[in-house]
Amino acid sequence: MNATLRVLVIEDNEQDYRLLVRHLARSHLGCECARVGTAAALTDALAPGAPGWDVILSDYNLPDIDIHRTADLLLGKYPYTPIIVVSGTIGEEAVIDLLRAGVADYVSKTNFTRLVPAIDRAVAAVATRRAREHAERELQLRDRALSAAANGVVISRAGDDMPVVYLNPAVEAITGYRADEILGRNLRLLQGDDRDQPGIAKIRAALAHGRSCHAVLRNYRKNGGLFWNRMSIRPVKDAQGAVSHFVGIIEDITTQRQADERLRQAAAVFDSSTEGMMITDLSARLIEVNRAFTEITGYRRDEAIGQPTSLLRSGKHPPQFYQAMWHSLHESGQWRGEVWNRRKNGEIYPEWLTLSTVRASDGTPVFYAGVFSDITSVKQSAQQLEHLAHHDPLTDLPNRMLLNARLNHAIEHATRSGTALAVLFVDLDRFKNINDVYGHPFGDQLLRQVAERLRACVRLDDTVARLGGDEFVVLLEDVKEPYGAVLVAEKIQLSLNQPFAIEMREQFVTASIGISLFPRDGQEAADLIRNADAAMYQVKEAGRFGFAFYTPELTQKATERVRLENDLHKALDLDQFVLHYQPQVTLADGAMAGVEALVRWAHPERGLLYPSAFIGIAEECGLMPRIGRWVLEQACRQARQWLDAGLPFGHISVNLAASQLRRGDLVSLIRDTLASTGLPAVRLELEITEGFVMQQATDAIARLEALRELGVAIAIDDFGTGYSSLSYLKRLPVTRLKIDRSFVRDIPDDPDDAAITRAIIALAHSLSLEVIAEGVESAAQAAFLLAEGCRHGQGYHFSRAISADALARWVPPSTDPALASRGD
Numbered sequence: 001m002n003a004t005l006r007v008l009v010i011e012d013n014e015q016d017y018r019l020l021v022r023h024l025a026r027s028h029l030g031c032e033c034a035r036v037g038t039a040a041a042l043t044d045a046l047a048p049g050a051p052g053w054d055v056i057l058s059d060y061n062l063p064d065i066d067i068h069r070t071a072d073l074l075l076g077k078y079p080y081t082p083i084i085v086v087s088g089t090i091g092e093e094a095v096i097d098l099l100r101a102g103v104a105d106y107v108s109k110t111n112f113t114r115l116v117p118a119i120d121r122a123v124a125a126v127a128t129r130r131a132r133e134h135a136e137r138e139l140q141l142r143d144r145a146l147s148a149a150a151n152g153v154v155i156s157r158a159g160d161d162m163p164v165v166y167l168n169p170a171v172e173a174i175t176g177y178r179a180d181e182i183l184g185r186n187l188r189l190l191q192g193d194d195r196d197q198p199g200i201a202k203i204r205a206a207l208a209h210g211r212s213c214h215a216v217l218r219n220y221r222k223n224g225g226l227f228w229n230r231m232s233i234r235p236v237k238d239a240q241g242a243v244s245h246f247v248g249i250i251e252d253i254t255t256q257r258q259a260d261e262r263l264r265q266a267a268a269v270f271d272s273s274t275e276g277m278m279i280t281d282l283s284a285r286l287i288e289v290n291r292a293f294t295e296i297t298g299y300r301r302d303e304a305i306g307q308p309t310s311l312l313r314s315g316k317h318p319p320q321f322y323q324a325m326w327h328s329l330h331e332s333g334q335w336r337g338e339v340w341n342r343r344k345n346g347e348i349y350p351e352w353l354t355l356s357t358v359r360a361s362d363g364t365p366v367f368y369a370g371v372f373s374d375i376t377s378v379k380q381s382a383q384q385l386e387h388l389a390h391h392d393p394l395t396d397l398p399n400r401m402l403l404n405a406r407l408n409h410a411i412e413h414a415t416r417s418g419t420a421l422a423v424l425f426v427d428l429d430r431f432k433n434i435n436d437v438y439g440h441p442f443g444d445q446l447l448r449q450v451a452e453r454l455r456a457c458v459r460l461d462d463t464v465a466r467l468g469g470d471e472f473v474v475l476l477e478d479v480k481e482p483y484g485a486v487l488v489a490e491k492i493q494l495s496l497n498q499p500f501a502i503e504m505r506e507q508f509v510t511a512s513i514g515i516s517l518f519p520r521d522g523q524e525a526a527d528l529i530r531n532a533d534a535a536m537y538q539v540k541e542a543g544r545f546g547f548a549f550y551t552p553e554l555t556q557k558a559t560e561r562v563r564l565e566n567d568l569h570k571a572l573d574l575d576q577f578v579l580h581y582q583p584q585v586t587l588a589d590g591a592m593a594g595v596e597a598l599v600r601w602a603h604p605e606r607g608l609l610y611p612s613a614f615i616g617i618a619e620e621c622g623l624m625p626r627i628g629r630w631v632l633e634q635a636c637r638q639a640r641q642w643l644d645a646g647l648p649f650g651h652i653s654v655n656l657a658a659s660q661l662r663r664g665d666l667v668s669l670i671r672d673t674l675a676s677t678g679l680p681a682v683r684l685e686l687e688i689t690e691g692f693v694m695q696q697a698t699d700a701i702a703r704l705e706a707l708r709e710l711g712v713a714i715a716i717d718d719f720g721t722g723y724s725s726l727s728y729l730k731r732l733p734v735t736r737l738k739i740d741r742s743f744v745r746d747i748p749d750d751p752d753d754a755a756i757t758r759a760i761i762a763l764a765h766s767l768s769l770e771v772i773a774e775g776v777e778s779a780a781q782a783a784f785l786l787a788e789g790c791r792h793g794q795g796y797h798f799s800r801a802i803s804a805d806a807l808a809r810w811v812p813p814s815t816d817p818a819l820a821s822r823g824d
Contacts, residue, residue, distance in 0.1 A: 005031045005123070008045060010058035010065065011086075012037035016109060020057065020086065027116040031055075039064045046077060053081050055119055060087035060094070068101060075102045080130060082122030086115065152250030154182075158235070158243045161186055162207065165245070174229065174252045176222035203233060210235045210243040216253070228257040275373045276351075282365060284309045296351070296374050298344030309370075314342040325355070329368070333357040338375070350375050392466040394444055395451035403465035403473055407525040410477050414518055417478075422485035424474040425514040425532035426454070426492060429544040431470035434507065445502045446509070453495045457488060473529060482517060482549065489513045489547040512539035513547035521550045565617050567603065572626055576602050579634050580801035583810060584653070584772060584794040587786040590812040594650040594685065596794065597635035598801045599627065619659055628660040629669065636677040636684065638804050643683065647808055651713065653685040661688060667706045674710070681711030687738065689717050701731055708733040715772070719760060730767060737764045739790070741775025748784040761789050 007024070011017045017035050024031045036042045042065060044050070056074055060067050067085065074083055082104035085095075095106045104122040107115045152171035156162045163184050172179060199215035206213035212234045219229055230253050236245040270277055276293040280286055286304050294300055297312060304311070317340065328335040336354040343349060353372040360366050390402035398406065407423070414421050428450065435443040447470065454464045454472055463475040474492070479485055492513065499506040514535025522528040531550040538548045571577060577599055584594035601609040618624045632654055639652040660666060674681055686707065704714055715736040739760050746753045757773070764771040773785050776795030785793055799810060 005029055005054040005119070006051065007031045007033045008053040008056045009033055009035045010037075010042060010056065010062065010070070011035055012059065012062055016059070019109075020112070020115070023112045023115060029116060029119060037062075042070065046073070053078060055122065056081055056083045057086050057115075058083060060085050060090050060098075067098070071098065071101050071103055080126050082119075082126055084115075084118050084122060152229075152248075152252075154248045154250065155236075156246045156248065158210070158245055162246070171250060174221075174227070174250060175219075176225075181222075203231065206233055207246060227252055227254040229253060275371050278304075278309070278370045278372075280309060280368045280370070282367065284368065286311075287367065296343075296349075296372070297341070303344075312341040314340045314348045316340040316348065329355050329357060333359075339372070350379050395448055395466050397451050397455075397472075398463055398465040400465070400467050403463060403467075403475065403529075404525050406463050407475055407528065410475060411518060411523070411525060414477070419477075420479045420481075420520075421518045422476040422479045422482075422488075423516045423518075423528045423532045424476065424485065424489060424492070424547075425516075425529065425536040426472040426474060427512050427536050427540070428470035428496075429510045429512055429540075431509070434509070438503075438505075438507075442502055446500055446507060449500050449502070450496065450509070454492060457491045457495055473532070479517070482515075485515050485517065486547070489515060493545070493547070510545035512536050512544050514539060514550065515547060516550040561617065564614065565621055568601075568614055568617060568621070568623060571601060571603075572623075572630060576604070577627065577630060578602055578803075579631065579638065580803060581638075581652075581807045582794055582801040583799050583807065583812070584650070584792055585798050585812055587782055587791060587793050590798075592648060592650055592810075592812060593792050594653055595639075595807065596653040596655075596687070596801075597631060597638075598655075599631050600801075615657070619657060622659075624657045624659045625663060628657050631655075632669070632673050633677065636673050636679040639683055640677050640679045642804075642808070643679070645808070649807075651683050651685050652679075653687050653715065655687045655717065658689070661703065666703065667710070670707060670712065671710055674712075682713070685713040685715055685736070687715045687717040701733070705733045734769065736770040736772060739771065739773040741795075744773050744775045744781055744785075744795075745777075747781055754784070757785070757790075758788050761785075765789060 009017055009020060011020070014035075014037075021031075021033050024033065034045070036045050056078070058067060058070065071083055074081065083102070084105045084107060085098055085103055086107045086109060088109050090106075098106060104125065105118040107118050150170060152174050153166075153168045154164055154171055155166035156164050163186065164182050167179055167182055171177075171182065175182075199217045202213055202215045203217075205211075212232070214230070214232045216228065216230050219227055221227055230251040232249040232251075234247050235243040236247055238244040270290050273290060274292055276296045277290040278286055278293055279288040285306060285308050287306075289299075289301055289304050293304065297304070299311070325335050325337075334354070334356050336352075338350060339353045340348055340350055351372045352375050353370060355368060355370050357365050358367050358369055390399060390405075391397065392399045410421050413419075431443065431446075434446065447466075450470075450472070451464065451466065454474065458464060458474060458476065461477055463473075465473045465475070467473060474488065476485060476488060493511060496509055496511050499508055501507075514532045514537070516522060516528045516532040516535060518528055521531045535548045535550040538551075539546045542548070578601075580598050580600055581595045582598060583592050584596060585591065586593045599611060601614055603609050615624070618627055635652050635654050639649065642649050656666075663669075670684075670686075674684065688704075707714060713735040714733065715738050716732075716734050717738045718740040719737045737760060739757060743753045743756050743760070747757055748754055761771050770792070771790050772792040772794065773781075773790050774794050776782050776785070776793040776797045778797055781795075782793060782797060798812060802810065
């Protein structure tokens, strides 16, 4: 309490005022009093600038002052100044009204002894009120400060459960939990992920012992999102020194942690990257390098730091190169490209370099960053790939792509200079047989040696290329006349005709060569190669092992062949194949002994085509197995119908192509066909060519034996043309030999053919085989064959190949040998 109380006394009676002042003077209060007795004086005392009052003592009954209005006025102006009514008796109800209006107390003038205690109580109450309101304001300010704080603040009561009793909004924002979801719950809710055992143990130990602590914890928000927080816990003690509460400060450091992690990752990437990295100042001096930089360049870090980047220059680039580099870096902030640099040991190497300008937040350049990789191996691989892309991997000769490029260049040169050039298309004869007999590794070695010999036959400026398989092309530039190409072709033939030594074996090969000339035979590279290819096929058809120049007729023939091949692919699906049947007769009486099924192609534009027009093409394009299967099924089904109709046709002969005989499923195909058509096996004869049997003798014996076990008969077709080995022939499980028409055509007039025919018939009899002659076209031929012991024949003398319906009506002609003299 102040040493002196300023007291305003509202009293119109001077004597009562003196008594009151005298009473106060005798008390311990030490008052300084002033009196107002009228409304005007009261107004002056309350005017702005007037001194304040510690206590106001007022009479109740005043002439021109209403105590109630005065109390309202005073309380509004001096809310912390207590008003005590000092008056005569005014009644209990009036006192109650005054107290309700805010008056602090009432003291009767007849009992001044109550005045000083009333003043003491009023002053003390005001002081208490002031202190409480101050404390409340402090709490409000503190609460607003805590509420506005970015860090979370949480207060927990000490004890076993440690319930949370306070938290600020930042805790809700950080954790995602509402206040009502945290208040009253254990403080462990905010203590982090249980996997962070060291931090959690540290906090729990501090809580248990009432100590402060700090820890970084990994925690999860209400939605499951991960966040990192730095938690500080401090104990709060009560008056007795016991810990009553704990205050926790939660700081969300997720962003900082992520930034730190990114920095650590960047540092780890920088140091562990396999690409060289360097940072330079704006004057291009090195200020930092990574480990890969030192490994690639050979310079240690301490040798490189502070040095200019020109330390690495190789001298292979002109100054303009670096000027363009820095211009791009200054203008666009980036440059990338291939650079040749020099290692510390002097070795020059290629690298792929990316330079970037690193800028401050205001856009000002602060330094340059470079990333580079040693591309020596990449360049080597690219060169190897470039070589592989343009060269044949087996022979290392130029491939089709490189040949076309060189040929186009040679055509341009020849056009400008007015010279000629030649293209030789070289194809090995019967190379497929070599692969089939000795295997592809043997064939590959042969192709490599052929490539070497071809290279030795031409000039350095000429080109030898391999197109694939056994096909080679020789490009001769600056050819003076066609004779020059002929000389090279003969040189190639002579070189290839020398024996090749492969796997302790001598192998002989020949080649067919087609020649086209620029500009006579074509103006484009593709035309020259195609025309040389066509000329090569002319050699093949003429018997192989030779050479020929291109003629336009060959192009037309090749074009027709391509069209025919395309039509052949659709022929089966369009049901364009038909079977005709040629009778096989007994020469002695003309009776039908068998029927040979012969396929025909009913071409929609070219009419009926015979096998010679399309079987070779079908073999080359892989269609023969499908066609052969169709022929077999149709023939067996027709034979079954004849059998059911009682037609005495004997047996039906079906030709097997070489591609069918090579297939591993041939035996099962024959078995299944016989089963599906119901034809007895003894009614089926399979004809195979002598040439194929001799080429595949070992495999053929096993496969033919399996067919014979089914019960079918086997005939060797075109016998006498395939140079049969008698040692193999006697082992083959065949039932009949078929004399080729080339030997029958000129008998009996040609003594050589007559002698060969007699030998074949004798050989068949010695091996206990039946024999049949094909191509019998006259009675004289039939009579000769019968006289020499051949029992069966077929040919135009008896009947052409006819339809199934025509065969059912067929009547054999007279076969009396006496008719031979008539030439029928």
